Amino acid sequence: MKFYPLTFTPILKDRIWGGTKLKTYLNKPIVSETTGESWEISTVPGDISVVNNGVLKGKSINEIIDLYPEEILGKSVIDRFGKQFPLLFKFIDAKEDLSIQLHPNDTLAKERHDSFGKTEMWYVMQADESARLVVGFKKDSTQKEYLAHLENKNLVALLNESPVKKGDVFFLETGTIHAIGAGVVVAEIQQTSDITYRLYDWDRVDANGQGRELHTELALDAINYKATYSKVVYKEEINQSTSVVNCPYFVTNIIALQDRFIWKRTNQAFTVFMCTNGQFEMVVNGEILRYRMGDTILIPACIENLTVKGKATLLEISI
Incomplete structure (x- = not known):
């Protein structure tokens, strides 16, 4: 699979x-x-x-x-x-x-x-x-x-x-x-x-x-x-994943995407992206996938890295 x-x-x-x-x-x-x-x-x-x-x-x-x-x-x-x-x-x-x-x-x-x-x-x-x-x-x-x-x-x-x-x-x-x-x-x-x-x-x-x-x-x-x-209170950093909420039930970061972001997994858990503004692409295993504001995407835990490109605001949620 x-x-x-x-x-x-x-x-x-x-x-x-x-x-x-x-x-x-x-x-x-x-x-x-x-x-x-x-x-x-x-x-x-x-x-x-x-x-x-x-x-x-x-x-x-x-x-x-x-x-x-x-x-x-x-x-x-x-x-x-x-x-x-x-x-x-x-x-x-x-x-x-x-x-x-x-x-x-x-x-x-x-x-x-x-x-x-x-x-x-x-x-x-x-x-x-x-x-x-x-x-x-x-x-x-x-x-x-x-x-x-x-x-x-x-x-x-x-x-x-x-x-x-x-x-x-x-x-x-x-x-x-x-x-x-x-x-x-x-x-x-x-x-x-x-x-x-x-x-x-x-x-x-x-x-x-x-x-x-x-x-x-x-x-x-x-x-x-x-x-x-x-x-x-939080601060966005362009093309970086920055912390917003960290609690025992979930961790939410924000990615202020203006160009390109190399995403790498830091734990052994699924990740969810919620696009709250703009449009972006993910490059996964050589395939280009396109998303826009209002899309919610589950990244299976076995995917360890991907490239994100575009101009968008993404909530990055994991456990």
Whole structure:
């Protein structure tokens, strides 16, 4: 088997807060006016990604991992997670505010849902004027204060509202209350989990006049009530891979590609590239592969080096 960079058919999610930027901005094949998410690489049960290029086209990611575990995942990933793919990659378009929510840690998620927790990060790809994100408490709070503000529909008064622009990065540890604000497109990298506790949904109702389920009781012992500052400060270096987020669940670097970059693997794990701007080519085993903004590419662990050429911004994610 001659291994190569893999791409997958997007899994598109209709959301009450979604819009059309995934099509107009990222060229995704959406069919509704309220598409909120494109799941780029997923092994969440019921939403398993399928390869859409090369000789493995039509096979699910779980199938190829089962056939070629060490070649796809890498030894270090197998040692930690077995044949489980530990990350989930998305693009999100918030035409309206998402609910104020949080995700439980590994311990609670395992105990309650037999799932990983959901540590995640956002890279802002596009932001309308005055767009913002809601992330964490302004100052240390308490369960009593939180519940009083929740009951009075004034929870946001306790929370940080951060204006955002293209290129901003936020790292969200489990337990951090958060919401993506209207007018923002983000690339999201997270643990493989779909466990969300919804706290407040802006009193929004659907076409039938029904509000979405809230998870008030479940959330109480999952919340981090301490003050949180989640914005990440980083510096791009032209044609180099520079660190943005380094946590136990994933490592994300950024490549500000202006010409040519020789990429070499530094661990025994798969790598994912998310193209957040521009266009580029990969030269792998003498073959030229072309990509553009909105593409997400899985580099199997057995590919040790390749050449990247073009003008683009790439998120480089590994374990």
